[in-house]
Amino acid sequence: MASDYSSTLNTVSPKVLNCVYAIRGEIVTHAQILQQELKENPGSHPFNEILYCNIGNPHSLGQKPITFFREVLALCDHPLILDRSETKALFSADSIVRASQILDQIPGRATGSYSHSQGIKGLRDTIASGIEARDGFPADPNDIFLTDGASPAVHMMMQLLIGSENDGILCPIPQYPLYSASITLHGGTHVPYYLDEETGWALEISELENQLKAARSRGVNIRALVVINPGNPTGWVLAEANQREIVEFCRKEGLVLLADEVYQENVYAPDKQFHSFKKISCSMEFGEKDISLVSFHSASKGYYGECGKRGGYMEFTGFSPEIREQMYKVASVNLCSNISGQILTSLIMSPPKVGDESYESFSVEKEAILSSLARRAKILEDAFNSMEGVTCKKAEGALYSFPRINLPGKAIKAAEEAKTAPDAFYARRLLDATGIVVVPGSGFGQRLGTWHFRCTILPQEEKIPAIVSRLTQFHKQFMDEFRG
Amino acid sequence: MASDYSSTLNTVSPKVLNCVYAIRGEIVTHAQILQQELKENPGSHPFNEILYCNIGNPHSLGQKPITFFREVLALCDHPLILDRSETKALFSADSIVRASQILDQIPGRATGSYSHSQGIKGLRDTIASGIEARDGFPADPNDIFLTDGASPAVHMMMQLLIGSENDGILCPIPQYPLYSASITLHGGTHVPYYLDEETGWALEISELENQLKAARSRGVNIRALVVINPGNPTGWVLAEANQREIVEFCRKEGLVLLADEVYQENVYAPDKQFHSFKKISCSMEFGEKDISLVSFHSASKGYYGECGKRGGYMEFTGFSPEIREQMYKVASVNLCSNISGQILTSLIMSPPKVGDESYESFSVEKEAILSSLARRAKILEDAFNSMEGVTCKKAEGALYSFPRINLPGKAIKAAEEAKTAPDAFYARRLLDATGIVVVPGSGFGQRLGTWHFRCTILPQEEKIPAIVSRLTQFHKQFMDEFRG
Numbered sequence: 001m002a003s004d005y006s007s008t009l010n011t012v013s014p015k016v017l018n019c020v021y022a023i024r025g026e027i028v029t030h031a032q033i034l035q036q037e038l039k040e041n042p043g044s045h046p047f048n049e050i051l052y053c054n055i056g057n058p059h060s061l062g063q064k065p066i067t068f069f070r071e072v073l074a075l076c077d078h079p080l081i082l083d084r085s086e087t088k089a090l091f092s093a094d095s096i097v098r099a100s101q102i103l104d105q106i107p108g109r110a111t112g113s114y115s116h117s118q119g120i121k122g123l124r125d126t127i128a129s130g131i132e133a134r135d136g137f138p139a140d141p142n143d144i145f146l147t148d149g150a151s152p153a154v155h156m157m158m159q160l161l162i163g164s165e166n167d168g169i170l171c172p173i174p175q176y177p178l179y180s181a182s183i184t185l186h187g188g189t190h191v192p193y194y195l196d197e198e199t200g201w202a203l204e205i206s207e208l209e210n211q212l213k214a215a216r217s218r219g220v221n222i223r224a225l226v227v228i229n230p231g232n233p234t235g236w237v238l239a240e241a242n243q244r245e246i247v248e249f250c251r252k253e254g255l256v257l258l259a260d261e262v263y264q265e266n267v268y269a270p271d272k273q274f275h276s277f278k279k280i281s282c283s284m285e286f287g288e289k290d291i292s293l294v295s296f297h298s299a300s301k302g303y304y305g306e307c308g309k310r311g312g313y314m315e316f317t318g319f320s321p322e323i324r325e326q327m328y329k330v331a332s333v334n335l336c337s338n339i340s341g342q343i344l345t346s347l348i349m350s351p352p353k354v355g356d357e358s359y360e361s362f363s364v365e366k367e368a369i370l371s372s373l374a375r376r377a378k379i380l381e382d383a384f385n386s387m388e389g390v391t392c393k394k395a396e397g398a399l400y401s402f403p404r405i406n407l408p409g410k411a412i413k414a415a416e417e418a419k420t421a422p423d424a425f426y427a428r429r430l431l432d433a434t435g436i437v438v439v440p441g442s443g444f445g446q447r448l449g450t451w452h453f454r455c456t457i458l459p460q461e462e463k464i465p466a467i468v469s470r471l472t473q474f475h476k477q478f479m480d481e482f483r484g
Numbered sequence: 485m486a487s488d489y490s491s492t493l494n495t496v497s498p499k500v501l502n503c504v505y506a507i508r509g510e511i512v513t514h515a516q517i518l519q520q521e522l523k524e525n526p527g528s529h530p531f532n533e534i535l536y537c538n539i540g541n542p543h544s545l546g547q548k549p550i551t552f553f554r555e556v557l558a559l560c561d562h563p564l565i566l567d568r569s570e571t572k573a574l575f576s577a578d579s580i581v582r583a584s585q586i587l588d589q590i591p592g593r594a595t596g597s598y599s600h601s602q603g604i605k606g607l608r609d610t611i612a613s614g615i616e617a618r619d620g621f622p623a624d625p626n627d628i629f630l631t632d633g634a635s636p637a638v639h640m641m642m643q644l645l646i647g648s649e650n651d652g653i654l655c656p657i658p659q660y661p662l663y664s665a666s667i668t669l670h671g672g673t674h675v676p677y678y679l680d681e682e683t684g685w686a687l688e689i690s691e692l693e694n695q696l697k698a699a700r701s702r703g704v705n706i707r708a709l710v711v712i713n714p715g716n717p718t719g720w721v722l723a724e725a726n727q728r729e730i731v732e733f734c735r736k737e738g739l740v741l742l743a744d745e746v747y748q749e750n751v752y753a754p755d756k757q758f759h760s761f762k763k764i765s766c767s768m769e770f771g772e773k774d775i776s777l778v779s780f781h782s783a784s785k786g787y788y789g790e791c792g793k794r795g796g797y798m799e800f801t802g803f804s805p806e807i808r809e810q811m812y813k814v815a816s817v818n819l820c821s822n823i824s825g826q827i828l829t830s831l832i833m834s835p836p837k838v839g840d841e842s843y844e845s846f847s848v849e850k851e852a853i854l855s856s857l858a859r860r861a862k863i864l865e866d867a868f869n870s871m872e873g874v875t876c877k878k879a880e881g882a883l884y885s886f887p888r889i890n891l892p893g894k895a896i897k898a899a900e901e902a903k904t905a906p907d908a909f910y911a912r913r914l915l916d917a918t919g920i921v922v923v924p925g926s927g928f929g930q931r932l933g934t935w936h937f938r939c940t941i942l943p944q945e946e947k948i949p950a951i952v953s954r955l956t957q958f959h960k961q962f963m964d965e966f967r968g
Contacts (some may be wrong), residue, residue, distance in 0.1 A: 005740055005776035005803050011707065012810050013647035024601055024816040059596035070562040077824070078558035080551065086570035112543035114784075114791040117508055148632050148794065151818050159669060163497035181817045185643060187671070223495065256489055292489035300598075307598040308823035310632065319489050326496050332508040333665045334635050338822045339792035340561075 019184040021177050022443025023055055027427050031437045047435035051467065053456045054437040056232075056399040058305030058369075062460040066304050066365050068095055068358040069347050073309075075099035076111050076343055094356040102343055111339045117332040119146025119313070120339070123346040127313060130349025135279035143317050145327070146345060148310040148337045150262050150298040155182050156330050157258060157294055157314070160323075161223040162188035168220035169258075170211060172203070174402065174444035174452070176232040176260070191215045191222060194447060197404065200393045201234035203227065205245045212253060224256035225249070230263040230274065230397025233444050233454040235377070237272040237396040243280045247291060256292040262312070265302035268374035269396035278315060292318035299344045301399065303369040311341030311348075376457040376464055377401070383468040387475045401455045402441070411482035423451040429478060434470040503668040505661050506927025507539050511911050515921045531919035535951065537940045538921040540716075540883040542789030542853075546944040550788050550849050552842040553831050555579035556586065557793075560595050560827055563587055578840040586827055595823045601816040603630025603797070604823070607830040611797055614833030619763035627801050629811070630829060632794040632821045634746050634782040639666050640814050641742060641778055641798070644807075645707040646672035652704035653742075654695060656687070658886065658928035658936070660716040660744070675699045675706060678931060681888065684877045685718035687711065689729045696737060708740035709733070714747040714758065714881025717928050717938040719861070721756040721880040727764040731775060740776040741765075746796070749786035752858035753880035762799060776802040783828045785883065787853040795825030795832075860941040860948055861885065867952040871959045885939045886925070895966035907935040913962060918954040 005011055035050045042048065052060060059065065071091045076099050081087045087096065103109040105122025118124065124141035131139035147153040161167060168189040171179045175192075183190045193211040195201045208225065215222055227246060229238045238246075250257040259277040267274050278295055299311030316327060336342075351366075352359040377395040384392035384403040392403035407415075407422050415425035423440035430453075431437055441452030459467055489495055519534045526532070536544060543549065555575045560583050565571045571580065587593040589606025602608065608625035615623035631637040645651060652673040655663045659676075667674045677695040679685045692709065699706055711730060713722045722730075734741040743761040751758050762779055783795030800811060820826075835850075836842040861879040868876035868887040876887035891899075891906050899909035907924035914937075915921055925936030943951055 005807055009804075009806050009810070012644055012807055013651075015647065016644055016810050016814060019813060019817065021813060021817045024819075055598065057598045059594040060592060060598065062592065063596075065596045067564065070564070074558040074562035074565075077561055078554040080554070081558075081574050084574055086573045089570045090565050090568055090574070108544060108546065110543040110792070112547075112549045112790045112792045114539065114541045114544065148822060149819065152636075155818075160496055160500055163499065167497075178817065185814070185817070306596045307819070308594070308596045310820075310822035320493075322493050323489055323496055326493070326500050329503060329505060330500060330669075333503065333505045333662065333669070334639075335508075335633065335791070336794075338632060338794035338825055340824050341822055 015185050015187050019181045020443075021181045022439050023177060025443065027424065027431060027439065028052075028054055028437060030428065031431055034431070034435065045435065046433060047470075049435055051436045051459055051463075053459065054439045054454075056301060056456055056458065057307050058399075058458050059307065061458045063305050063369060063458070064365070065306065066362065068092065068352055068362050069304060069306070069344060071095035072099050072102065072347060073340055073343060076102055077340070079103055079109060079111075092358045094352060094358050098347075102346070106339075111343075113339075115336045115339060115342065117328060117336055118142075118144060119337060119342050123342050126346040127349045131276075131278070131315065135276055135282065137279055137282035139278075139315065143315050145314050145316055145331055146337045146342045147312045147314060148341055149300055149307075149312045150260065150296040150314075151178055152334070152337070153296050153312060153314040154178055154258070155186075156327070157224070157256075158182045158186040158188065159330055160327060161256065162186040165189055166219065166221050168215050168222045170208065170215075170222055170225040170255070172226065172228060172231075174233055174441065174446055175226070176228060177443055179226050180445070189215075189220050191220060192445060195231070195234060195236070197393065197447070197450070200396075201231055201236040203238065203242060203246065205249055208246075208249055222253070222255060224258050226258045226260065227277070228260040229277075230266060232260070232263065232398050233400045233402040235393065235395030235398050235400055235402065237267055237269060237274065239272070240275050240280065243275060243277060244284060247277060247281050247284060247286065251286060251291045256294065259293065259295045261295050262298040262301045263398040264297065265370070266373065266399060267397040268377050269394065272396050274397070278317065288318050290318065297345075299341060299348055302348060303366045304348055305369075306344055309341045309344050310338055311345040313345055372461050373399070373457060376459075376461055379464055379468065380455065380457055383471060387472060388479050390475070395457065399456050399458060401457060402452055403455070404450060404452050407451050408479065408482045408484050410484055411478070414482065423453055426451070426478065427453050430471075430474055433474045433477070436467065436470065499669050499671050503665045504927075505665045506923050507661060509923075509927065511908065511915060511923065512536075512538055512921060514912065515915055518915070518919065529919065530917060531954075533919055535920045535943055535947075537943065538923045538938075540785060540940055540942065541791050542883075542942050543791065545942045547789050547853060547942070548849075549790065550846060552576065552579055552836055552846050553788060553790070553828060556583050556831060557824055557827060559583035560586055561824070563593060563595075576842045578836060578842050582831075586830070590823075595827075597823075599820045599823060599826065601812060601820055602626075602628060603821060603826050607826050610830040611833045615760075615762070615799065619760055619766065621763055621766035623762075623799065627799050629798050629800055629815055630821045630826045631796045631798060632825055633784055633791075633796045634744065634780040634798075635662055636818070636821070637780050637796060637798040638662055638742075639670075640811070641708070641740075642666045642670040642672065643814055644811060645740065646670040649673055650703065650705050652699050652706045654692065654699075654706055654709040654739070656710065656712060656715075658717050658925065658930055659710070660712060661927055663710050664929070673699075673704050675704060676929060679715070679718060679720070681877065681931070681934070684880075685715055685720035687722065687726060687730065689733055692730075692733055706737070706739060708742050710742045710744065711761070712744040713761075714750060716744070716747065716882050717884045717886040719877065719879030719882050719884055719886065721751055721753060721758065723756075724759050724764065727759060727761060728768060731761060731765050731768060731770065735770060735775045740778065743777065743779045745779050746782040746785045747882040748781065749854070750857065750883060751881040752861050753878065756880050758881070762801065772802050774802065781829075783825060783832055786832060787850045788832055790828055793825045793828050794822055795829040797829055856945050857883070857941060860943075860945060863948055863952065864939065864941055867955060871956060872963050874959070879941065883940050883942060885941060886936055887939070888934060888936050891935050892963065892966045892968050894968060895962070898966065907937055910935070910962065911937050914955075914958055917958045917961070920951065920954065
């Protein structure tokens with residue numbers, strides 16, 4: 001008998017079959033084929049490189065790592081050189097000190113060991129101190145779970161919260177599709193709430209209330225609310241007053257608040273500021289018994305953008321000891337997150353300070369990246385808004401533009417004939433004409449009859465004018481072809 | 485309303501509640517408390533350190549990393565120093581060359597980027613070549629999925645294979661409990677088959693056939709067979725003829741063969757040799773259409789023991805393009821495994837070769853570790869076999885002793901009174917008396933009425949005599965206390 005798995009799909013879990021994750025979906029697979037064609041046959045396409053604007057992956061588009069962070073990581077990987085005189089010539093003095101301090105926090109100075117399932121205690125102490133400095137409220141290292149980026153943390157939470165399809169999770173639309181994908185993989189029910197595009201993608205409590213009520217009336221047991229702040233793909237940064245309403249809503253309804261705060265360092269709007277939900281909740285004098293709150297953070301975004309290191313943490317507060325034990329067990333089954341990622345996560349929460357040898361160069365590197373990102377966000381926003389039938393809300397934060405395109409009826413019809421969503425049709429045409437990879441709005445969810453795409457603001461600044469011109473020219477040609 | 489999660493367990497997924505993972509279970513939690521007590525109050529216990537023999541975590545017990553591997557990792561973390569003259573004084577010449585080659589394989593030389601969801605293509609090429617060199621049969625880099633250690637790879641496979649509790653996975657008893665834990669977390673049915681302790685924990689095809697038949701008659705749809713070779717916790721290394729039977733069984737019954745081969749470099753018995761199931765299957769001239777086979781490997785074991793780096797891969801062969809696409813999607817939702825772990829995994833599959841500057845020192849480091857492990861395995865085996873009522877099969881491979889203890893009726897009764905399993909009772913007594921942490925056999929599964937524990941062979945060799953004497957003395961006192 002031949003293996004079932006060499007032939008049909010009916011042996012694959014329906015949860016996997018139903019899972020959708022467009023960030024690395026069809027359009028990216030097609031882009032990889034084009035890239036291979038360009039390599040084998042330069043000149044075979046009307047562009048000479050593929051620009052991956054589908055994913056928040058800064059270093060892949062040329063952003064350089066923060067030197068101090070990499071110095072410390074290298075020294076922790078190879079501590080044998082710490083005391084060598086040549087090392088003093090190669091590495092900054094404070095990176096050598098920091099690496100030694102970190103190694104002292106690791107039992108046996110062994111970066112090759114599995115750590116405690118929640119991560120190395122000393123690094124969790126550092127992270128908790130960083131949270132305290134950020135928020136002005138206490139943080140407990142025992143609440144920190146270090147993870148391989150934010151994604152596994154989200155999976156762990158879904159695993160904990162979802163027992164069956166009766167368990168629902170409220171997620172924004174549009175959303176970063178990790179959430180819907182993870183809910184599907186764990187067999188739960190994805191309950192959408194819609195962000196308001198008119199006001200720049202604000203979150204309205206009345207919408208949460210309506211969706212919660214409707215879901216409950218269908219018998220769905222809503223376990224948690226996902227909020228992404230700053231917003232992905234929307235770029236919206238929540239106002240403090242709005243955050244208070246959200247906290248109050250979760251408290252009142254007994255929902256776990258799953259706060260995706262991975263873009264906390266990426267705020268560009270001068271009138272907006274990032275506030276963690278933990279800080280908001282503490283400032284409302286809510287404690288452990290009032291609200292269950294999980295804050296996800298990652299080493300992949302911010303000004304550091306270290307996606308490949310897979311570092312991150314979740315701060316897990318307001319759960320009973322029995323539930324914390326269950327969370328610990330889930331973490332234990334995977335043993336621990338990677339130690340380099342753990343170290344990097346401690347560094348982003350405790351970067352060089354005034355007086356440290358690296359402080360000045362660190363600050364220059366950091367500010368150069370953040371100010372350039374702010375400029376790029378603005379240039380792309382303006383470019384999209386100058387295109388026929390396109391409106392683009394301001395990216396106040398995060399790493400994305402999310403323009404809306406009013407597609408002509410003829411284009412929608414052509415998409416139908418091509419058996420694809422209209423925005424996927426547009427994105428595919430854009431890729432074929434320009435080599436620019438974006439993700440269709442349908443990958444994030446959008447109101448019926450509206451069409452969007454997400455484009456990262458990550459190409460290096462000197463490339464932006466050419467990209468804008470390619471986008472603009474393509475859009476004009478597309479509209480000329482399909483305008484009614 | 486207070487959050488449900490601050491109070492009761494009835495909001496936690498039953499799949500999580502039912503999941504058991506003893507490697508980091510109660511006994512380890514208790515050990516951590518004792519460790520803290522020793523730190524705060526030296527002399528408070530009849531031992532001065534806790535010896536964690538519960539988990540295969542070599543560096544935590546003093547094993548040193550392989551220098552060449554760490555040199556390459558450090559240089560890839562901080563490539564800015566590659567061309568500096570001081571670097572030539574600090575690093576071996578071939579580590580500098582290797583780091584440059586690896587960076588050349590990474591798009592933009594950016595170790596801070598998310599990679600392809602399966603891992604960096606150039607590293608997969610290296611790994612595929614390593615598999616070819618090991619097996620003498622072709623390996624395809626497109627079949628390789630790089631993962632954060634073997635555990636996430638196992639979870640991905642369970643996710644793919646388990647749609648509901650009707651889906652069953654055949655697992656050995658005793659087993660590494662990742663398998664039962666992962667099956668439970670994904671809502672499937674764990675179908676045990678028993679290894680034969682009398683013959684040294686051999687795997688008998690008749691037992692597989694009986695369990696398969698019985699499970700099918702209960703309506704369970706058996707999806708896959710898990711085989712751990714070399715065995716964990718048993719130390720058994722499969723003979724080639726037995727492997728052929730296993731392959732033939734899976735082919736005939738249409739089961740996916742999940743081959744845990746993470747201890748492939750840990751074989752100590754001179755008359756045994758590791759053969760990958762892929763090699764066996766190829767040597768039987770089975771192809772992609774005949775058998776679906778997944779081989780798990782990890783950077784955490786072998787002579788390198790780099791648990792903290794979370795590197796590993798699975799080789800995924802004999803699946804249809806449609807199913808491969810689903811696997812790719814599951815990998816994509818987590819973006820990619822950590823790049824340092826990916827690099828390390830390529831290094832273990834392609835270590836220094838004759839003629840390389842590091843070859844000699846590398847070989848010395850490697851052989852010292854492996855020969856010492858072989859000696860330690862033998863010393864512990866002999867020690868256990870010399871104890872009253874204890875029998876211990878030879879550890880032909882892997883990192884563990886798994887002695888059987890014939891517990892006196894009085895001890896079993898005392899355990900019942902303490903509301904714990906008899907082997908957990910023994911392990912707890914051992915910990916309290918000696919500071920040595922082992923995992924009770926009940927954590928791995930065992931035949932009814934038999935009792936075991938797993939003890940790693942990882943304490944450094946100079947400590948082994950003292951450990952043997954502590955174990956022996958404890959056992960004698962325990963037997964004196966409970967002997968009939």
